Amino acid sequence: MSMLETKALTREFGGIIAVNRVDFNVERNMITGLIGPNGAGKTTLFNNITGLDVPSSGKVFFEGRDITGLPSNKVCRLGIARTFQNIRLFKDLSVIDNVMMGRHFHTGSLRNRTLQAVLSYFQVEKEECEEYEAAMKWLEFFGLENLRNDSAGSLPYGYQRELEIARALATEPKLLFLDEPAAGMNPQETDSLMETIRRIRDLGVTVVLIEHDMKLVMSICDNITVLNYGQKIAQGTPSVIQSDPAVIEAYLGTDDDEEDF
Amino acid sequence: MGSAGMFFQHLMNGLTLGGIYALIALGYTMVYGILKFINFAHGDILMVGAYIGLFVFDLLRGSSPLGPWWIAAFFIAMLVSMVCCAFLGMLIERVAYKPLRKGSRLAPLLSAIGVSFILSNGAAWLFGTHSRKLEYPFDNSPISIGSVVITPHQIMVLVVAVVMMVLLKLFVGKSKMGKAMRATSLDGETAKLMGINSDMIISLTFGIGSALAACGGMLIALDYKVYATMGTMIGLKAFVAAVVGGIGNITGAMLGGFLLGLLETFGVAVFGIPQGFKDTIAFAVLIIILLVKPEGLLGKVEKEKV
Numbered sequence: 001m002s003m004l005e006t007k008a009l010t011r012e013f014g015g016i017i018a019v020n021r022v023d024f025n026v027e028r029n030m031i032t033g034l035i036g037p038n039g040a041g042k043t044t045l046f047n048n049i050t051g052l053d054v055p056s057s058g059k060v061f062f063e064g065r066d067i068t069g070l071p072s073n074k075v076c077r078l079g080i081a082r083t084f085q086n087i088r089l090f091k092d093l094s095v096i097d098n099v100m101m102g103r104h105f106h107t108g109s110l111r112n113r114t115l116q117a118v119l120s121y122f123q124v125e126k127e128e129c130e131e132y133e134a135a136m137k138w139l140e141f142f143g144l145e146n147l148r149n150d151s152a153g154s155l156p157y158g159y160q161r162e163l164e165i166a167r168a169l170a171t172e173p174k175l176l177f178l179d180e181p182a183a184g185m186n187p188q189e190t191d192s193l194m195e196t197i198r199r200i201r202d203l204g205v206t207v208v209l210i211e212h213d214m215k216l217v218m219s220i221c222d223n224i225t226v227l228n229y230g231q232k233i234a235q236g237t238p239s240v241i242q243s244d245p246a247v248i249e250a251y252l253g254t255d256d257d258e259e260d261f
Numbered sequence: 262m263g264s265a266g267m268f269f270q271h272l273m274n275g276l277t278l279g280g281i282y283a284l285i286a287l288g289y290t291m292v293y294g295i296l297k298f299i300n301f302a303h304g305d306i307l308m309v310g311a312y313i314g315l316f317v318f319d320l321l322r323g324s325s326p327l328g329p330w331w332i333a334a335f336f337i338a339m340l341v342s343m344v345c346c347a348f349l350g351m352l353i354e355r356v357a358y359k360p361l362r363k364g365s366r367l368a369p370l371l372s373a374i375g376v377s378f379i380l381s382n383g384a385a386w387l388f389g390t391h392s393r394k395l396e397y398p399f400d401n402s403p404i405s406i407g408s409v410v411i412t413p414h415q416i417m418v419l420v421v422a423v424v425m426m427v428l429l430k431l432f433v434g435k436s437k438m439g440k441a442m443r444a445t446s447l448d449g450e451t452a453k454l455m456g457i458n459s460d461m462i463i464s465l466t467f468g469i470g471s472a473l474a475a476c477g478g479m480l481i482a483l484d485y486k487v488y489a490t491m492g493t494m495i496g497l498k499a500f501v502a503a504v505v506g507g508i509g510n511i512t513g514a515m516l517g518g519f520l521l522g523l524l525e526t527f528g529v530a531v532f533g534i535p536q537g538f539k540d541t542i543a544f545a546v547l548i549i550i551l552l553v554k555p556e557g558l559l560g561k562v563e564k565e566k567v
Binding site: 050051052071072073076077081082084088090091092093097100101102104167168171 | 437440441443444447448450451452453454455456457458459
């Protein structure tokens with residue numbers, strides 16, 4: 001059984017069908033790529049899986065459980081985390097505080113925590129300490145530990161991307177969605193990102209990524225799904241995808257379109 | 262009385278008034294920080310808080326003579342009033358604002374004005390339009406410290422206001438829930454992805470803000486009267502205090518509250534603004550702030566998200 005499956009997932013925005021009856025599968029412990037031209041519906045599909053948006057029809061199953069339309073805080077608690085195409089850090093908070101936010105629900109339910117916080121201020125401090133160490137572990141994973149007290153918004157772009165991934169990992173997900181993680185990165189940064197994604201996979205986290213950098217996608221993905229105009233047009237290993245005529249057509253256009261270039 | 266004595270006298274009066282403004286301003290600013298929405302019913306929650314406090318206090322003290330029991334009864338009444346108003350605030354949010362959250366930003370604003378009318382007219386209908394007096398729970402005869410005269414009431418107001426603000430600062434800065442609150446106000450959608458239940462955080466914010474309003478309502482009811490529209494002017498002024506301090510900023514609301522209290526007191530006492538024009542001071546300050554520093558004293562300029 002796939003770790004995550006969507007069944008005929010559809011999302012319409014007033015007559016425009018952004019995602020059209022898509023069956024998308026993610027296998028455990030693999031790196032899955034989701035590619036397609038701009039506007040193909042990749043981010044919409046992510047949003048509908050992670051609870052930021054509710055599908056018009058169709059189903060989402062995670063580890064066999066129907067999670068269709070579940071709010072994002074509950075999706076997070078089931079073990080799904082994500083990053084955004086346009087980085088969404090808490091820019092005014094420090095680097096370490098951002099990661100500690102990711103650890104939020106690991107310290108018991110909010111309701112109980114507040115009660116305890118009122119009853120024993122001391123206990124919160126202790127817990128805070130363990131949490132701090134756990135957050136530091138993730139900063140060290142990305143080599144960001146020396147920047148822990150800087151404000152997140154002041155970091156260079158590449159570090160902000162890494163910090164956002166660190167924060168997502170701090171929620172200890174089983175499944176991590178990365179939306180264009182290499183966007184705006186130079187070739188060296190992209191190479192190091194590829195290495196990072198492999199290290200994340202080696203931790204036992206299943207990774208799904210949207211990416212336009214074909215070199216990255218083709219070299220690290222085990223499985224690729226291609227969307228075009230909201231529909232799934234291909235699925236398979238990198239070599240299968242590279243030689244798929246429908247994919248080539250979607251990316252390069254048919255002969256008729258050529259005059260548009 | 263020497264001029265230094267006079268100065269301290271006005272300072273004391275201004276801080277007392279300002280402490281109450283600050284308590285109420287906190288509710289406006291916390292809600293705005295999270296929902297970018299002005300809860301215009303906040304002033305009326307204060308009125309409900311004052312009524313509940315008055316009734317509970319009168320019930321508890323019964324016909325017993327003035328004594329330590331009255332003080333205990335007063336604080337029990339304050340606690341009851343704060344808890345009731347916290348639930349009232351959460352109920353209002355659930356019924357009148359939450360269903361409109363996805364619509365236009367104007368809709369909850371209009372709904373808030375509606376709630377405000379319902380509360381003030383409801384109170385007038387239930388309790389009558391005459392004003393009532395909340396008795397001092399202690400002998401309020403002034404105490405002289407050097408040349409400065411302060412009343413026990415002023416001391417209590419300052420102590421209660423400062424304690425409440427310190428507790429709130431600790432809660433928001435240190436507790437898990439407070440951090441979830443900050444995350445929600447910075448970016449609600451992302452906070453949710455961290456597993457934070459933002460609906461519960463919003464509800465909690467209304468609860469805390471309303472409890473603080475109830476506390477402020479009881480403190481002000483001791484010096485003024487309790488009546489159905491008592492929350493209108495004080496609510497507006499506390500709103501001004503929140504804007505002056507930088508709406509959405511908790512420290513700003515406290516600063517704005519104290520500043521406004523001091524300006525009103527000194528404006529009348531030192532700069533000779535006629536008593537009848539006292540209320541205009543707050544709004545003049547609002548206009549000046551909006552012209553000179555629209556984001557408020559501690560506010561941040563909001564950058565448009567791309």
